[in-house]
Amino acid sequence: MSIKVTALSKHFDKQKAVDGISFEAKPGRILGFLGPNGAGKSTTMRMLTGYLKPTSGTASLCGYDSQTQNLEMRKIMGYLPENTPLYMDMYVKEFLLFVANTYQLKDAVLRVEEVIKKVGLTVEQHKKIAMLSKGYKQRVGLAQAIIHNPEVLILDEPTSGLDPNQLSEIRDLIKGLGKDKTVILSTHIMQEVEAICDDVIIINMGNIVANAPIVDLKKQHGISLEEIFKKLTK
Numbered sequence: 001m002s003i004k005v006t007a008l009s010k011h012f013d014k015q016k017a018v019d020g021i022s023f024e025a026k027p028g029r030i031l032g033f034l035g036p037n038g039a040g041k042s043t044t045m046r047m048l049t050g051y052l053k054p055t056s057g058t059a060s061l062c063g064y065d066s067q068t069q070n071l072e073m074r075k076i077m078g079y080l081p082e083n084t085p086l087y088m089d090m091y092v093k094e095f096l097l098f099v100a101n102t103y104q105l106k107d108a109v110l111r112v113e114e115v116i117k118k119v120g121l122t123v124e125q126h127k128k129i130a131m132l133s134k135g136y137k138q139r140v141g142l143a144q145a146i147i148h149n150p151e152v153l154i155l156d157e158p159t160s161g162l163d164p165n166q167l168s169e170i171r172d173l174i175k176g177l178g179k180d181k182t183v184i185l186s187t188h189i190m191q192e193v194e195a196i197c198d199d200v201i202i203i204n205m206g207n208i209v210a211n212a213p214i215v216d217l218k219k220q221h222g223i224s225l226e227e228i229f230k231k232l233t234k
């Protein structure tokens with residue numbers, strides 16, 4: 001399994017933001033991580049990537065523990081956080097080259113060009129990041145997440161801020177990436193889950209209330225994904 005989460009918890013004072021969740025994910029499938037506002041999605045993703053220390057439990061990516069083997073883990077993982085920390089004063093190309101160099105990529109310049117094309121940043125590539133629209137900033141965030149061709153991609157609301165045209169382009173990109181990588185993404189858009197995810201986890205108040213392939217979940221409940229979501233997170 002390339003993502004393995006075991007009894008993972010995060011408590012903020014008395015609040016159990018994430019309450020002992022366990023799940024797995026494997027390559028070639030895209031996992032949609034759903035839940036209402038405040039359910040614990042970002043907190044889980046931050047623990048998966050090693051940016052937040054769990055109160056208890058473990059998370060590993062491709063066998064690397066997120067806490068004890070974080071340096072090794074970051075090489076095989078791409079992460080798009082909810083609020084991507086981008087260097088606003090840098091130019092798009094300059095920033096991506098900077099990121100590529102932190103991974104010590106051999107053909108960094110070539111790879112930057114490739115990724116710029118892949119995420120549809122060609123027209124905007126010579127601009128300063130601060131000058132970009134929200135959707136294009138999001139594309140820079142995605143570009144930095146995939147630049148080192150990671151095996152596991154963790155994407156926190158990857159399509160927020162995108163217009164309908166951009167939305168379908170980025171969805172296609174993520175779908176393509178999911179063919180040979182392990183992708184977990186959070187979103188509030190049900191059509192998006194239906195369009196690109198194979199499996200779905202629904203989290204509510206820090207607990208997993210559903211974890212199954214979308215087809216099975218729909219068969220089991222006999223209602224739409226949106227209705228299932230509402231029913232399980234009331």
Ligand SMILES: Nc1ncnc2c1ncn2[C@@H]1O[C@H](COP(=O)(O)OP(=O)(O)OP(=O)(O)O)[C@@H](O)[C@H]1O
Binds near residue numbers: 012035038
């Ligand atoms: N650093 C923190 N200190 C205290 N509470 C926190 C902290 N980070 C998150 N929380 C709380 O943990 C809960 C889960 O937050 P989280 O951001 O994981 O939710 P989410 O599912 O990603 O929500 P959204 O869909 O709104 O992005 C929330 O109640 C939030 O207020």
